[in-house]
Amino acid sequence: MEKILTKQSFPEWIEKLSAYKVYAPIKKEDHWDYEVVEKAVGLDPAYGNAVLSPKKIIFPQREVLFEFGSQTKEGFDLKENLPEDEAVVIFGVRPCDAKALTGTDKVFSGDFEDPYYRKRRDAATLVGLSCNTPPSKNCFCLSVDGSPFSKTGLDVLLTDLGETYFVETLSDKGEQLVNAASAFFSDSKKKEKKEVEKLQIDAEKKIVRQVKDVKSLPGKLKEIFDSSFWDDESLSCIRCGICTYLCPTCHCFDICDEVTCEYPLAGKRVRTWDNCQFPDFTMHSSGHNPRPDKASRLRQRIQHKYNYFVERYDEYQCTGCGRCIGKCPVGIDIIEVLNKVNEHGA
Numbered sequence: 001m002e003k004i005l006t007k008q009s010f011p012e013w014i015e016k017l018s019a020y021k022v023y024a025p026i027k028k029e030d031h032w033d034y035e036v037v038e039k040a041v042g043l044d045p046a047y048g049n050a051v052l053s054p055k056k057i058i059f060p061q062r063e064v065l066f067e068f069g070s071q072t073k074e075g076f077d078l079k080e081n082l083p084e085d086e087a088v089v090i091f092g093v094r095p096c097d098a099k100a101l102t103g104t105d106k107v108f109s110g111d112f113e114d115p116y117y118r119k120r121r122d123a124a125t126l127v128g129l130s131c132n133t134p135p136s137k138n139c140f141c142l143s144v145d146g147s148p149f150s151k152t153g154l155d156v157l158l159t160d161l162g163e164t165y166f167v168e169t170l171s172d173k174g175e176q177l178v179n180a181a182s183a184f185f186s187d188s189k190k191k192e193k194k195e196v197e198k199l200q201i202d203a204e205k206k207i208v209r210q211v212k213d214v215k216s217l218p219g220k221l222k223e224i225f226d227s228s229f230w231d232d233e234s235l236s237c238i239r240c241g242i243c244t245y246l247c248p249t250c251h252c253f254d255i256c257d258e259v260t261c262e263y264p265l266a267g268k269r270v271r272t273w274d275n276c277q278f279p280d281f282t283m284h285s286s287g288h289n290p291r292p293d294k295a296s297r298l299r300q301r302i303q304h305k306y307n308y309f310v311e312r313y314d315e316y317q318c319t320g321c322g323r324c325i326g327k328c329p330v331g332i333d334i335i336e337v338l339n340k341v342n343e344h345g346a
């Protein structure tokens with residue numbers, strides 16, 4: 001279904017979605033962040049990528065899996081904390097961030113499905129916003145089978161046409177969202193469809209950064225696994241972990257028990273994001289660490305995204321959003337690293 005929505009009617013559409021918990025990118029002092037929208041607001045089509053992708057809504061940075069009390073004759077008193085039953089709408093999702101979630105879906109819905117992730121994911125409807133202009137100079141989605149107008153993982157895609165949005169519904173959930181305020185939408189015309197097609201062509205021309213010969217990376221990464229290349233590339237790394245915390249596809253986590261010190265004992269089992277760039281990420285209880293230095297940890301990050309994930313799922317675990325490049329405090333650039341891999345392995 002293809003429709004037209006005036007920007008003037010956009011806030012009224014949000015007001016009609018009272019049955020949903022609505023998230024949208026909100027401008028802070030110097031960045032954008034996804035927050036719950038309590039009242040109707042206009043979505044600024046000029047906004048840049050939020051610092052944290054919508055992943056944080058589906059896969060929270062910290063969540064309590066269950067609570068427990070003291071042991072009794074019957075066992076431990078356990079209370080599971082599954083996510084609440086509430087429908088969620090996330091507006092303004094960039095195509096790269098929606099595509100990222102489809103990869104995380106595979107991780108958490110394999111042989112052992114994660115009920116916490118799955119429940120939030122199934123409850124969410126994603127309303128995307130095409131990138132008429134790349135939100136970052138470091139965008140490289142075209143190199144990893146993406147597009148500034150990609151529909152992968154989205155339920156609705158909005159394209160800014162100036163005074164209106166071209167609205168494409170891509171799933172049953174997307175159609176329900178539009179039907180909830182059908183009076184505000186009108187049928188699209190051929191000229192508007194052609195305008196969208198032209199905008200997509202123009203947008204792709206604006207993406208100037210690229211990873212060269214990306215298809216050859218898995219093989220070349222295997223070739224240089226033990227190379228000193230990783231020592232050279234990791235010299236400037238300060239182990240802050242920004243690259244992986246901001247990544248829309250990274251999904252590593254830690255689980256720990258937070259226990260009270262008083263008797264009777266009680267506590268919570270908590271899951272939090274973890275980071276493969278931290279020294280203790282792979283620390284064994286014996287004290288042995290198979291990735292003891294910055295070089296081995298950088299290698300793991302690159303190998304996972306462009307080799308291991310490709311072998312298992314036949315897709316890159318990177319969507320080219322450019323966050324890790326723009327926010328790295330020492331200027332490590334994954335595009336440059338990957339292009340050097342191609343040169344090194346030639």
